[in-house]
Amino acid sequence: MNTVVANLNIEVIKPTIGAIIHNIDLNALNEQTTQQIQQALLDHQVIFFRKQQLAPQAQADLARSFGSLHVHPIYPSIEDVPEVMVLDSWKQDLRDNELWHTDVTFSKTPPLGCVLQAIKIPPVGGDTLWSSNTAAFKGLPLELQQKLRGLTATHDIRKSFPLERFAHNEEEREKLLQTFKRNPPVVHPVVRTHPVTGEPLLFVSEGFTTRINELPEQESEQLLDFLFEHATQEQFHLRWKWQDGDIAIWDNRCTQHKALFDYGDAHRIMHRATINGDVPFYKEEQQPELAEA
Secondary structure (H helix, E strand, O other): OEEOOOOOEEEEEOOOOOEEEEEEOOOOOOOOHHHHHHHHHHOOOOEOOOOOOOHHHHHHHHOOOOOOEEEEOOOEEOOOOOEEEEEEEEOOOHHHHOOOEOOOOOOOOOOOOOEEEEEEEOOOOOOOEEEHHHHHHOOOOOOHHHHOOOEEEEHHHHHOOOOOHHHHOOHHHHHHHHEEEEEOOOOEEEEEEEEOOOEEEEOOOOOOOEEEEOOHHHHHHHHHHHHHHHOHHHHHHHEOOOOOOOOEEEEEEOOEEEOOOOOOOEEEEEEEEEOOOOOOOOOOOOOOOOOOO
């Protein structure tokens, strides 16, 4: 389905998540078009653009139109543009990106969103999947929705960046230990309120969430396993097949994603600019009454 919002040509991928914006040059945006792109992101959670060529500084400037930018504590970046992170399959261990995750939830203020550009794409494989945590929450039984409201979960950087995989020498080990020290485990609500739309959404993911704090350990583990599987069902997610020059922008507050590591020794390079977010919160809302048994 194609729609035109002002001067944006928007092709909806799924009602729950995703849209492609056609016939636009991200190097030449005016204020009105930028605002329309920001609204499209709220409407569709992840938006895509084909055939773009953004220099690193231009990519950072595009991301900065959404807010201030974050510098990742582990992954390397462009030398002169530290806000643009480099994901290079020949230089880094990217296997954990194949876990479903919401970016940097090990921070007290996880990112608002990200701008990801395809620089070099394998001939086969390397797709990325995004899933809607808003739709996933709506898809839960009301009884479980109400149980989850008000619960909190711990998020830990060490779950996706273990020492044995990311510290190849003593210098890297010390650097990683210092990163762990600067980023201790944090607590976020299991159900988060989107700060702009006001919608409730699941805010747990396999990449960083380690436990639900108010539950016994075994119950927490079982419930998290269920939520991880539930939230990433096909009905809630899309799969994007990259082409060189593609750009994706996603709302990190209400989505999770994973990059498939199915391209063997082929080379995959992505550049990512990450937009700073705020402290996740849950705002109580009027709940529908459960039918009596």
